[in-house]
Amino acid sequence: MVLKQILEVYEQVDSSTANGQQIKEYLESYGGQDIEVKTITGEKGKTDFVRIRIPGINGKSKGKDAPTLGVLGRLGGIGARPEMIGMVSDGDGAVVALAVAAKLLDMQRKGDYLDGDVIVSTHICPDAPTQPHKPVAFMDSPVDMATVNREEVDGELDAILSIDTTKGNRVINHRGFAISPTVKEGYILKVSDDLLDIMEYTTGKLPVVFPLTIQDITPYGNGVYHINSILQPATATTAPVVGIAITSEIAVPGCATGASHPFDLEQAARYTIEVAKHFGKDNCKFFDQEEYKRLLQLYGSMKHLQTLGK
Numbered sequence: 001m002v003l004k005q006i007l008e009v010y011e012q013v014d015s016s017t018a019n020g021q022q023i024k025e026y027l028e029s030y031g032g033q034d035i036e037v038k039t040i041t042g043e044k045g046k047t048d049f050v051r052i053r054i055p056g057i058n059g060k061s062k063g064k065d066a067p068t069l070g071v072l073g074r075l076g077g078i079g080a081r082p083e084m085i086g087m088v089s090d091g092d093g094a095v096v097a098l099a100v101a102a103k104l105l106d107m108q109r110k111g112d113y114l115d116g117d118v119i120v121s122t123h124i125c126p127d128a129p130t131q132p133h134k135p136v137a138f139m140d141s142p143v144d145m146a147t148v149n150r151e152e153v154d155g156e157l158d159a160i161l162s163i164d165t166t167k168g169n170r171v172i173n174h175r176g177f178a179i180s181p182t183v184k185e186g187y188i189l190k191v192s193d194d195l196l197d198i199m200e201y202t203t204g205k206l207p208v209v210f211p212l213t214i215q216d217i218t219p220y221g222n223g224v225y226h227i228n229s230i231l232q233p234a235t236a237t238t239a240p241v242v243g244i245a246i247t248s249e250i251a252v253p254g255c256a257t258g259a260s261h262p263f264d265l266e267q268a269a270r271y272t273i274e275v276a277k278h279f280g281k282d283n284c285k286f287f288d289q290e291e292y293k294r295l296l297q298l299y300g301s302m303k304h305l306q307t308l309g310k
Contacts, residue, residue, distance in 0.1 A: 005099035020048025030105035045142030047125035059117035066116035070157035073097025074164035076139030077128020090139035090254035116280030139254040149236035164230035166245030167252035178208040180243035186302025240286035
């Protein structure tokens with residue numbers, strides 16, 4: 001169970017003074033060592049990026065070759081002060097990602113190590129702006145998406161789980177969490193059977209997959225509709241990316257407070273950890289490499305969809 005860490009992280013970030021240094025100290029209390037905090041200022045404010053590596057026994061940090069998983073908590077901000085008081089719905093992705101980091105560190109204290117490294121990244125901003133969006137308002141970010149990707153996405157990651165509140169739509173209609181098809185270099189690929197299996201085991205229910213469009217996997221700033229920023233990491237990497245969406249039955253604004261459900265967040269965190277266990281052992285494939293090669297032979301590169309276009 002990851003409920004203890006979910007509640008602890010929630011208390012850490014549900015504050016007008018929440019910041020990256022506090023999160024670093026919290027993770028250090030679990031034994032975290034390789035933690036970086038960087039404050040970046042944009043046109044709409046500032047935010048603290050937090051990045052922690054949890055080393056695996058066969059990971060690259062130990063000079064070995066087990067694959068590295070990136071776990072990204074995506075959001076505009078954890079708060080929308082002074083417009084809204086308290087943690088906003090948009091902050092759920094950050095809570096899940098940080099709870100995953102804390103739980104993995106706690107597992108290591110108890111003698112359980114994953115094979116591969118896991119790198120968890122997110123950012124902490126208690127006073128982010130909001131922006132109009134249909135059917136409900138979105139949270140904005142104090143820094144642009146290119147900056148977020150630059151801080152959270154790099155070539156070291158062999159696969160990425162992007163965790164984001166995805167409640168501001170009418171196409172999912174399920175409370176809990178849902179996963180996306182795998183996205184790689186402009187292609188929306190088949191949903192991973194391995195990821196579906198793990199979702200069934202951890203939830204005890206049939207898996208839920210949310211729909212993606214071409215628009216959703218193109219970069220922000222091109223003037224087209226995006227379901228949200230959950231697949232924006234896929235615009236900045238060659239690694240396969242899968243979204244883990246925190247969802248609801250009805251459309252909930254990203255700036256809504258009192259809209260976080262701890263048991264939904266715990267399920268998403270527990271799922272993420274189980275994927276990390278299997279991925280580090282090379283027992284969880286995000287995509288079929290041979291089929292991907294076949295697509296490239298038939299239709300060529302789709303990397304232009306990772307750009308702003310003409």
